[in-house]
Amino acid sequence: MHIEDLRTSAWRLNQRLKYIAQRGQILEGEYEATVREIIGRIKEEGDKALFEYIKRFDGLELDQDTVEIPYEELEKAYEEIDEETRQALEIAHDRIRRFHERQKENSFFVEEEGVILGMKVQPLERVGVYVPGGKAAYPSTVLMNVVPATVAGVEEVIMITPKPNPYTLAAAFICGVSRVFQVGGAHGVAALAFGTETIPKVDKIVGPGNIYVALAKKLLYGVVDIDMVAGPSEILIISDGSVREDWVAADLLSQAEHDELAGAFLITDKEEHAKKVVKAVYEMLKNLSRKEIAQKSIEKFGTVFLVEDLYQACQVANHIAPEHLEVLTEEPFKLLPYIKHAGAIFLGRYTPEALGDYILGPNHTLPTGGTARFFSPLGVYHFIKRSSVLYVTEEGFRDLSDHTKALAKAEGLEAHWLSVKIREES
Ligand SMILES: NC(=O)c1ccc[n+]([C@@H]2O[C@H](COP(=O)([O-])OP(=O)(O)OC[C@H]3O[C@@H](n4cnc5c(N)ncnc54)[C@H](O)[C@@H]3O)[C@@H](O)[C@H]2O)c1
Ligand SMILES: N[C@H](CO)Cc1c[nH]c[nH+]1
Numbered sequence: 001m002h003i004e005d006l007r008t009s010a011w012r013l014n015q016r017l018k019y020i021a022q023r024g025q026i027l028e029g030e031y032e033a034t035v036r037e038i039i040g041r042i043k044e045e046g047d048k049a050l051f052e053y054i055k056r057f058d059g060l061e062l063d064q065d066t067v068e069i070p071y072e073e074l075e076k077a078y079e080e081i082d083e084e085t086r087q088a089l090e091i092a093h094d095r096i097r098r099f100h101e102r103q104k105e106n107s108f109f110v111e112e113e114g115v116i117l118g119m120k121v122q123p124l125e126r127v128g129v130y131v132p133g134g135k136a137a138y139p140s141t142v143l144m145n146v147v148p149a150t151v152a153g154v155e156e157v158i159m160i161t162p163k164p165n166p167y168t169l170a171a172a173f174i175c176g177v178s179r180v181f182q183v184g185g186a187h188g189v190a191a192l193a194f195g196t197e198t199i200p201k202v203d204k205i206v207g208p209g210n211i212y213v214a215l216a217k218k219l220l221y222g223v224v225d226i227d228m229v230a231g232p233s234e235i236l237i238i239s240d241g242s243v244r245e246d247w248v249a250a251d252l253l254s255q256a257e258h259d260e261l262a263g264a265f266l267i268t269d270k271e272e273h274a275k276k277v278v279k280a281v282y283e284m285l286k287n288l289s290r291k292e293i294a295q296k297s298i299e300k301f302g303t304v305f306l307v308e309d310l311y312q313a314c315q316v317a318n319h320i321a322p323e324h325l326e327v328l329t330e331e332p333f334k335l336l337p338y339i340k341h342a343g344a345i346f347l348g349r350y351t352p353e354a355l356g357d358y359i360l361g362p363n364h365t366l367p368t369g370g371t372a373r374f375f376s377p378l379g380v381y382h383f384i385k386r387s388s389v390l391y392v393t394e395e396g397f398r399d400l401s402d403h404t405k406a407l408a409k410a411e412g413l414e415a416h417w418l419s420v421k422i423r424e425e426s
């Protein structure tokens with residue numbers, strides 16, 4: 001974990017921020033050629049390439065008969081998992097559903113003289129949900145991705161995941177997934193985008209994943225809609241030294257353990273505190289079961305920024321635009337107005353990011369790599385689309401026809417002008 005003293009040099013600050021802000025693109029650059037090749041082959045060869053990649057990257061011998069997990073398996077998993085986990089999944093499901101119900105958007109219609117105008121809100125018909133499963137299985141991500149889709153009213157939710165376990169299948173049963181396929185990576189995403197002999201083509205692909213998955217979604221945008229770029233996890237903590245160093249260290253490691261490419265950042269105005277957190281990180285690392293992954297992430301991307309004060313801390317955080325931002329200060333709400341860019345903002349010492357990952361209710365599928373500058377958390381709004389509705393009476397038409405013809409004339413579009421004129425004369 002590197003300590004960067006931003007108090008001393010504005011030039012250094014700019015250099016470092018530029019590097020960190022570009023982290024997303026730098027990461028993607030290294031993987032783009034591989035992902036493009038995978039996408040190209042799935043497009044051309046469909047299932048043949050798909051089963052080859054499943055074998056190469058996940059070591060599984062699957063075919064058209066075995067790639068789909070039968071629905072009865074989901075029910076069986078739900079019945080067979082331990083009571084403690086089933087209950088936690090049910091409670092998480094309920095809390096996530098209640099939070100997302102608030103995001104529903106209604107159609108509206110307005111009536112003016114001779115005119116009825118409206119916006120018709122409708123759910124997407126068929127969506128693909130990516131649930132990561134390479135280095136860990138993510139039943140919580142099943143809930144986070146599927147609940148907003150069902151709240152929006154999506155008819156068909158196709159879930160793909162490379163290595164399902166009984167917990168992911170039970171979660172899929174709880175939230176009513178339509179079909180589950182055992183496939184992941186860039187090849188799984190491409191299969192959903194183009195459709196293959198066995199994988200149905202979808203209208204939109206949502207959900208997080210590793211760099212291959214995130215990049216595939218980005219490259220396939222246009223063939224299919226996507227929610228956002230949600231790649232390797234990130235946490236940024238702003239700390240004033242008022243929270244125990246081992247708590248801060250544990251929170252940093254909670255995201256580092258997701259992926260070697262995960263990012264863990266601390267910003268503080270207290271040098272002694274910074275040193276103690278770094279020490280605690282290395283102490284804790286020794287005993288982590290996912291030590292190897294977390295250590296690589298901490299070594300490569302882990303950074304502590306020393307700043308003048310908490311306002312500069314917010315500026316630096318806004319530059320990085322992290323997926324998760326924890327504010328571990330005496331008065332966390334005081335900083336909220338200064339935070340402009342973050343996927344999710346966790347305020348106070350008793351709001352560790354892990355609570356948000358699992359149980360609180362807001363979505364844990366969040367933008368990474370600096371894209372929180374413009375993307376939002378996954379929500380019901382990602383699963384709907386809007387159509388404009390327009391109706392005009394004869395009276396309304398005659399009120400607006402002259403202005404319409406004037407604008408058609410100004411644009412030199414004669415047939416537009418004519419389609420109005422022809423009605424005026426009838
Ligand atoms: N941003 C978010 O909202 C969010 C939420 C949860 C998890 N995550 C992230 O999701 C990711 C999960 O990663 P994961 O690896 O455990 O699961 P994953 O399902 O995303 O990726 C695993 C798949 O990647 C493919 N793959 C692996 N190595 C490859 C290679 N060399 N070439 C081509 N394809 C390859 C394989 O098919 C494998 O099944 C982590 O980065 C985690 O931080 C992000
Ligand atoms: N922190 C992840 C999002 O970056 C979500 C997650 C799922 N399980 C544990 N954590």
Ligand SMILES: [Zn+2]
Nearest residue numbers: 254255258357
């Ligand atoms: Zn997590």
